Amino acid sequence: NSFLNRIESTDPSINAFITVTKEQALLDAAAADQRIASGDCSPLTGIPVALKDIFLTEGVRTTCASKMLDNFIAPYDATAWARMKSQGAVLLGKLNQDEFAMGSSCENSAFGPTRNPWNREHIPGGSSGGSAAAIAAQQAVATLGTDTGGSIRQPASHCGCVGLKPTYGRVSRYGVIAYASSLDQVGPMTRDVTDAALLLRVIAGHDPKDSTSVDCPVPDYMAALKQGVKGLKIGLPKEYFIEGLDPDVQRAMDQAIAVYRQLGAEFVEVSLPHTNYAVATYYLIATAEASSNLARYEGVRFGHRAKESSGLIDLMMQSRSEGFGAEVKRRIMLGTYALSSGYYDAYYIKAQKVRTLIQQDFIEAFKSVDLLLTPVAPTPAFKIGEKTADPLQMYLSDIFTIPVNLAGICGISVPAGISANGLPIGLQLLGRPFGEESILRAAF
Ligand code: GLN
Numbered sequence: 029n030s031f032l033n034r035i036e037s038t039d040p041s042i043n044a045f046i047t048v049t050k051e052q053a054l055l056d057a058a059a060a061d062q063r064i065a066s067g068d069c070s071p072l073t074g075i076p077v078a079l080k081d082i083f084l085t086e087g088v089r090t091t092c093a094s095k096m097l098d099n100f101i102a103p104y105d106a107t108a109w110a111r112m113k114s115q116g117a118v119l120l121g122k123l124n125q126d127e128f129a130m131g132s133s134c135e136n137s138a139f140g141p142t143r144n145p146w147n148r149e150h151i152p153g154g155s156s157g158g159s160a161a162a163i164a165a166q167q168a169v170a171t172l173g174t175d176t177g178g179s180i181r182q183p184a185s186h187c188g189c190v191g192l193k194p195t196y197g198r199v200s201r202y203g204v205i206a207y208a209s210s211l212d213q214v215g216p217m218t219r220d221v222t223d224a225a226l227l228l229r230v231i232a233g234h235d236p237k238d239s240t241s242v243d244c245p246v247p248d249y250m251a252a253l254k255q256g257v258k259g260l261k262i263g264l265p266k267e268y269f270i271e272g273l274d275p276d277v278q279r280a281m282d283q284a285i286a287v288y289r290q291l292g293a294e295f296v297e298v299s300l301p302h303t304n305y306a307v308a309t310y311y312l313i314a315t316a317e318a319s320s321n322l323a324r325y326e327g328v329r330f331g332h333r334a335k336e337s338s339g340l341i342d343l344m345m346q347s348r349s350e351g352f353g354a355e356v357k358r359r360i361m362l363g364t365y366a367l368s369s370g371y372y373d374a375y376y377i378k379a380q381k382v383r384t385l386i387q388q389d390f391i392e393a394f395k396s397v398d399l400l401l402t403p404v405a406p407t408p409a410f411k412i413g414e415k416t417a418d419p420l421q422m423y424l425s426d427i428f429t430i431p432v433n434l435a436g437i438c439g440i441s442v443p444a445g446i447s448a449n450g451l452p453i454g455l456q457l458l459g460r461p462f463g464e465e466s467i468l469r470a471a472f
Contacts, residue, residue: 029054031076031120035167043142044152044161046081047089048121056118063116071226073116078168080159081122082129083109083214084203088119092205093137094127096331096351106203107238108172108214108231115230120168123158127353128322129179129207131155132422133415136355141412144187146451150409153183159217160187170218170227174204176211177310178404178429181441184217185404185454188443190471191217192224195461196436197242199228200235208317209240211310211433221442221472225249228464244462252465253472258292260470263397267303268428274407280445280453281403288401293470298397300389305382306431307423312366312379313434319363325351358419387435390458399470400458402428404441408451428456438464442471 032050039045053076060074081091084102091097105113113119126136134142134157142157144150145165152161156173160183163171173180175193184191192215199214206212216227229250234243269281285295327333327347334346352360366375393400405425415422432439437458444455459467 031168034165035120038145038165038167041143041148042145042161042165043140044123044158044165044167045078045121046091046093046124046139046158049088049119052088053118053120060116060118070115072112072230074118075169076118076120077112078120078123078159078162078171079109080125080156080171080173082125082174082205083172084205085109085119085122088122090122090205091138092128093125093139094351094353094356095138096325098138098332100330102203104203107200107235109203111230123156123162123171125158126155127356128205128318129155129174129176130318130355130359132178132182132425133410133412134158134183135412135416136353138353143412144409144451146188147449149411150451151186151412153186153405153409155179156191156217157183160184160189160191163187163189163217163219170216170223172231173215173217174207175213175215175433176207176314177433178426180215180217181404181429181439181454181456182426184441185456186409186452188452189217189219190221190224190440190442191215192228192440192464192468193432193438194228194232194464195438196433197240198438198462198464199231200238200241202235202237206321208314209321210317211314213433221468222250222253224440225253225468242462247465249465249468252469255469256291257288257470260293260399260466261397262288262293262295262470263298263393263400264295265298265300265303265393265400265402267300268402272406273403274447276408276445276447277403277406277453281401281455284444284455285401288470296397298393298400300393300431302382302385302389303427303431306386306434307427309379309382309386310426310430310434311362311423312375313383315359315363316366316376317363319360319367322352322356322360327351355419383434386431390431390435390437394460398466402456402458404428404454404456408447408449408453432458437461438467440467440471
């Protein structure tokens with residue numbers, strides 16, 4: 029009740045929720061009370077949570093912030109959510125995002141932008157902007173987001189919460205609406221690192237329904253938190269500490285480094301030489317995969333169907349024209365172009381090769397360090413509308429988060445300071461594949 033009241037009083041000015049599942053939440057909370065009374069209790073029993081609207085939730089509207097799925101009721105649960113639900117987590121509702129997770133500001137939503145609770149004139153980050161804003165506004169205890177190129181870490185940074193992108197394959201993507209399948213990964217967004225460790229433990233692990241989920245044991249992440257950072261060797265990639273980095277962000281990084289030194293961590297400079305190619309590589313691979321994944325929305329099997337059409341092809345064209353927003357259309361065109369015959373080798377195949385080089389940069393760096401420390405974003409949250417006219421500027425703002433997805437490694441964003449104009453600044457810690465324990469340990 030307390031969280032539902034909080035949503036009611038704060039959400040009109042934040043717009044973090046697309047759907048609030050009030051009646052079901054109250055029923056589930058009552059069931060959780062019973063479960064607790066009978067002693068059948070797990071860490072998540074009765075905990076009020078909310079999910080990015082990209083997660084399928086059985087019987088609950090799931091829109092992916094698109095007009096295309098405006099009336100779509102999911103027929104089954106995403107595995108990550110099914111695991112939380114089986115522990116008795118209570119779903120408060122579904123959260124706003126950029127349409128089909130395409131964006132960095134939560135402005136590309138068919139349901140209007142989400143506003144940053146710290147300053148409502150600013151963006152909360154994206155694409156999981158609702159998931160971050162809901163934590164910052166204390167509308168939910170924990171949320172889930174997805175991260176294809178930074179969509180968990182960047183909004184967490186802009187809203188002053190914790191966001192963890194696990195290693196590709198750590199968490200099942202089953203029942204998560206696909207954006208770019210080789211990059212998408214599910215992760216927790218929380219108020220602190222302990223909650224992130226706890227939630228990751230619940231959602232991680234092999235799922236026979238997702239062949240890319242890896243069958244290796246899930247460690248007790250909570251145990252890792254107590255180990256401290258003494259003796260850890262942390263790399264500072266020189267390509268991430270560039271001129272033009274916002275002075276407030278630079279200051280927050282310097283202060284964090286000083287604190288880690290005091291606690292006994294050691295720092296060395298490392299190089300990730302292919303960093304400059306990451307944004308271009310990402311926008312070829314992500315849009316190529318997206319153009320293929322979004323082919324399923326044709327207005328026939330499910331999704332928005334145009335009322336007027338002159339035949340089957342026209343029906344598909346009309347439905348897609350009406351259902352998709354401008355950014356989604358832009359990406360479909362870019363991706364289709366990159367995959368088309370005659371251009372495939374020059375763009376898509378080339379991008380795959382550069383992706384391997386970016387991955388090798390990280391493998392090389394992790395030979396000499398345990399972790400990497402970087403900013404999450406070059407600036408604190410910008411103003412709503414500031415970058416909408418210039419998609420390229422928007423794409424470039426993801427430079428520090430995108431390489432991580434291309435390499436498939438894990439990363440966490442934790443609060444590290446406040447800018448002169450009162451907005452949160454996050455710090456990013458990156459770890460080896462399946463090294464979630466070490467990034468949680470250092471983040472704690
Ligand atoms: N901003 C990036 C994009 O628009 C990343 C989004 C994401 O991680 N889902 O593709």
